[in-house]
Amino acid sequence: MRPLPLAFLCWFCFCTWLLPEGRADGAAPPNPVPPPSVATSQADSNSPPPVIFEALRQTVEDNYPVLEFIGWQGDRWDREFRGRIAAAPTREAAFELMDEFVCRLNDYHTRLSWPGKPASAAPACEVEPVLTTGRPPPDHGIWAALRPSMELPPLTGICIAVVAAEPETGLRAGDEILKVDGVAMGEALARAWRHSVGCSVGGKLLAAAGRTLLGPADREIQLTIRRSRTLGREQMLTLAVPRSTAAKRRAVSTREVETVPVIRIPRWANEAGRNLVQDFDAALKEARTQPGLIIDVRGNGGGQDELADQVTGRFLKTPALASISFDRIVPGTTYERKLFITEPRGPWRYEGRVAVLTDEGCMSACEHFVSGMVEAGALACGTPTSGAGGWIRTVALPGGVRLNISRTFPVHTGGIPSPQLGIAPHVWAPRTLADVRAGTDTALRAALGWVKSRDPLPPRLQPVAPFSQNGI
Numbered sequence: 001m002r003p004l005p006l007a008f009l010c011w012f013c014f015c016t017w018l019l020p021e022g023r024a025d026g027a028a029p030p031n032p033v034p035p036p037s038v039a040t041s042q043a044d045s046n047s048p049p050p051v052i053f054e055a056l057r058q059t060v061e062d063n064y065p066v067l068e069f070i071g072w073q074g075d076r077w078d079r080e081f082r083g084r085i086a087a088a089p090t091r092e093a094a095f096e097l098m099d100e101f102v103c104r105l106n107d108y109h110t111r112l113s114w115p116g117k118p119a120s121a122a123p124a125c126e127v128e129p130v131l132t133t134g135r136p137p138p139d140h141g142i143w144a145a146l147r148p149s150m151e152l153p154p155l156t157g158i159c160i161a162v163v164a165a166e167p168e169t170g171l172r173a174g175d176e177i178l179k180v181d182g183v184a185m186g187e188a189l190a191r192a193w194r195h196s197v198g199c200s201v202g203g204k205l206l207a208a209a210g211r212t213l214l215g216p217a218d219r220e221i222q223l224t225i226r227r228s229r230t231l232g233r234e235q236m237l238t239l240a241v242p243r244s245t246a247a248k249r250r251a252v253s254t255r256e257v258e259t260v261p262v263i264r265i266p267r268w269a270n271e272a273g274r275n276l277v278q279d280f281d282a283a284l285k286e287a288r289t290q291p292g293l294i295i296d297v298r299g300n301g302g303g304q305d306e307l308a309d310q311v312t313g314r315f316l317k318t319p320a321l322a323s324i325s326f327d328r329i330v331p332g333t334t335y336e337r338k339l340f341i342t343e344p345r346g347p348w349r350y351e352g353r354v355a356v357l358t359d360e361g362c363m364s365a366c367e368h369f370v371s372g373m374v375e376a377g378a379l380a381c382g383t384p385t386s387g388a389g390g391w392i393r394t395v396a397l398p399g400g401v402r403l404n405i406s407r408t409f410p411v412h413t414g415g416i417p418s419p420q421l422g423i424a425p426h427v428w429a430p431r432t433l434a435d436v437r438a439g440t441d442t443a444l445r446a447a448l449g450w451v452k453s454r455d456p457l458p459p460r461l462q463p464v465a466p467f468s469q470n471g472i
Contacts (some may be wrong), residue, residue: 045115047398049094053085055397056098056112060105062331065389065409070105070419071147071467077104092116095401100194106148106204107388107406107419108197108363115400121217122210124244125165126299127177128359129205130431133157140428143202143360143383144463147420152186152193152208153201160185160209162225163436170239172227174437178236179224180212188212199387199420202430203360217245228437252279254286258448261287262294265311268303268365277310284314284350292353292451294444295373298382302364305340312372313345315354320375322368325390326409335409342372354378355447358425360386370423379450379457380425382443387422416462426460 057078061067067074081101088094095114102112129142136143142158165171180188192211198204215221220240227235250267251274263283270276287293309322322342326335356373362385370385389406396402410418429446 045400049085049088049091050082052397052399052401053081053094053098053101056101056401056403059395059397059403060102060405063328063393063395063405063407064105064110065326065328065335065406066419069409069417070107071469072105077101096195102403103195103197104150106197106199108386109388109390109392109404109406111404113402119217120214121243121245122213123169123171123221123241124246125169125171126163127160127209127213128163128431129158129202129209130161130163130433130436131157132159132433134432134434136428136430140463141202141430142205143200143428143430145201146199146463146465147469148198148201148204150194152190155186155205158205159433160189161433161436163431166244169241171223171225171241173439174433175225175227176433177223177225181222185212198360199422200360200384202383203386203422206360215243217243219243252276252283254283257444258452260292260294260448260451261290262296262444263287264296266300268300268305268307268369270307276307280311281314281346288348288350290352292355293350294355294357294447294451296357296444297362297366297369298357298359298443299361300363300366301361302366305365305368308365308369309342309372310345312342312369312376315350315373315376315378316342316344317349319343320372322372322375324411326411327391328407328409330407353451355381355451357443357447358382358385358423359443360384360422362386363388367418367423374423377457379427379447380423380460381427381429381447381450382425383428383430384422384424387418387420389419421462421464424460424462426458
């Protein structure tokens with residue numbers, strides 16, 4: 001494995017794919033490209049599923065920036081899904097198969113929507129894959145296993161656990177989820193896997209774990225859990241857990257852990273009545289005299305690159321190349337190169353040691369931030385971010401179906417692409433079940449150790465996987 005020199009491009013929050021074509025804030029990107037002609041019959045709401053699939057297939061081929069790089073098995077997968085869609089018992093089942101087809105891109109910016117697609121909600125909790133053993137394997141296990149297989153791989157030494165929960169759920173951090181609505185967790189994950197995306201097994205498993213909890217907002221979910229008790233004992237419980245539609249708090253927050261300031265940024269967007277940059281600047285001013293600080297962006301799905309750049313600018317001595325983007329000029333295969341540079345900002349620069357906590361929930365503008373901070377000399381700690389293509393083009397398909405699809409191929413400084421790779425950390429620190437149950441934050445503990453030391457910045461090593469591994 002080679003050290004990873006990195007700056008990263010990312011553009012949109014994974015949940016902003018419902019916005020019109022353009023940036024996460026809805027503004028039009030430079031040099032917009034008209035949608036392809038396959039959308040001419042979108043007004044026909046009764047288009048047969050095979051017709052819709054042919055338009056979808058052609059749209060993917062005409063628009064996605066680097067199908068070969070992500071290992072697209074065009075003719076093979078086209079034949080597979082033509083047969084499966086033709087045999088689908090219902091229209092909804094056909095749409096679900098098309099969604100599975102799109103998810104094989106493993107790109108969180110490329111997603112499918114259709115009329116009548118069920119709305120869903122999740123309980124007010126966070127679940128993640130965690131290690132059941134005390135120490136991660138030398139090869140970093142699922143978090144470094146790239147180009148995930150089409151089916152859920154065997155999981156050894158891994159479970160799905162609650163890492164945070166609101167009191168009304170009845171769940172606790174450290175609860176191991178064994179069944180979802182009576183279905184064994186392994187089977188539930190296998191079902192969700194085909195409709196989840198991630199550039200690593202760990203990233204796709206994180207998405208699949210969250211998907212297993214989705215359902216109608218007015219319907220409780222039955223979770224069978226294993227809960228740790230005193231003296232090492234465990235208890236099996238089945239809980240009826242309500243789902244929630246309440247918005248999560250997105251404002252910047254600050255706390256101190258072992259005398260080190262920890263600034264939490266859950267989203268690159270301004271919460272109502274708040275100004276993210278002003279809030280961050282105020283927190284940074286309080287930490288100015290401290291020898292080190294930690295910025296926690298785990299689970300930050302993105303938002304506005306401009307906000308991320310303004311925060312990064314407080315740590316830069318000189319302008320930093322944050323990304324190189326190759327924008328496909330559709331439907332051809334020529335590309336326009338764009339450079340994106342982050343500028344220093346503010347009356348003073350923070351001079352202390354900085355660590356950034358990352359995981360596979362870091363997407364889009366958050367990856368852009370992580371890239372810039374690594375360029376500024378910060379330590380990345382945790383697990384890798386989730387890589388994908390950049391920018392979003394929205395294409396209307398027959399039957400009222402809509403595809404949001406990536407339009408650019410982002411490359412890290414030094415030539416490391418984003419799709420299928422993400423941003424590897426300097427220090428790998430996946431959660432363990434024992435740590436979660438003990439109330440210990442594995443990545444935070446590792447970051448504190450480095451921030452409070454005089455150790456040099458360690459090298460970052462980028463795992464890779466051959467193209468031939470796709471489609472297995």
